[in-house]
Amino acid sequence: MQSVCAFVGLDVHKETISVAVADVGRAGEVRHVGTIKNDPTAIGKLARSLARRHGVVEFVYEAGSCGYNVQRQLSTMGMICRVCAPSLTPRKPGERIKNDRRDAIILARLHRAGELTYVWVPDALHEALRDLVRARHAAGQDVRRDRIRIQAFMLRCDLRFEGKAWSRRHRMWLCNRTFAHPAQQIAFQTYLNALEHDEARKAGVEEQIRELLASSPWAKQMQALQALKGVGPIVAATILAEVGDFSRFAHPRQLVAYFGLAPGEHSSGGTVRPRGITKAGSSIARAVLCEAAWSYRTTPKVGQWMKERCPPVSQDIAALAWKAQLRLHKTYRKLTARGKRSVVATAAVARELLGFIWSIGQRVPLGA
Structure with missing residues (x-):
């Protein structure tokens, strides 16, 4: 695989795209090369021109209302294009000047330095x-x-x-x-x-x-997830829509952090200050997970509703779902007995529920 020769920052808007180029290494300054129209013809012309001039180039732009069309077009052309999370882009405190030109230059510089956090691009x-x-x-x-x-x-x-x-x-x-x-x-x-x-x-x-x-590749995973108490078709669909492929997460803690259910912390020196959950990621998925976790406050059982509504699953998935009922109900009771508020206990149960969801996603791979 050829090494990247230049990093290109794109500040994408509805009508225009501001373009900046940063050469490999720290010697060269980041150059603003201009502004183009946001249409496939102009984007293709720009990509071919930069490839002829620099060789292998790598593009980056912030996720936003324009979607992933630019990334998909550049990937179809054989180019490398990444999409970064705007909320995690480093900003200088006290910076009072912001425009398209500066945004493109900052993206190119941070992309070259490896300081950006990239998002997963769905198909x-x-x-x-x-x-x-x-x-x-x-x-x-x-x-x-x-x-x-x-x-x-x-x-x-x-x-x-x-x-x-x-x-x-x-x-x-x-x-x-x-x-x-x-x-x-x-x-x-x-x-x-x-x-x-x-x-x-x-x-x-x-x-x-x-x-x-x-009729999608997630059909088997959706059936398996519904074996969990509190997880119906809509909850399962919301989780699958946000996760996409469970193989992206090597450990359940990564999935917990992705959904913003990991505990926060603000410590300095010998002072440790724990905080509430980080609330990163999709608020919609986090809300349905807490709704599902609320059902674990009741006594564990597989009642008539679950028997009639839940699709058939394998024995190991059913055993895992029963284990989840026992453990999560115990967690809820233990936390409320210690005086924790019900919303805090529910968030803790949702965090553990994600671990069981991750386990089912690993046992039932995408498209199985």
């Missing part, structure tokens, strides 16, 4: 699954907002329901409410219509997720 199918999972999360947020609006409206009108909220009986009670002024009735009905629309949208996206995963 097209994995990115489609990730977009679908995030669309479901957005629909769920809309449903929650619709319910809050309805509850606030009923409270302003001093109408209270005695019973379980959002049950069938509660919904029938809502539909039968009448108001003194026609304008209030219309406003209330629009809230109900919006809730029904968003619930139907959420259910439709969930059905599309199941259909996509059933």
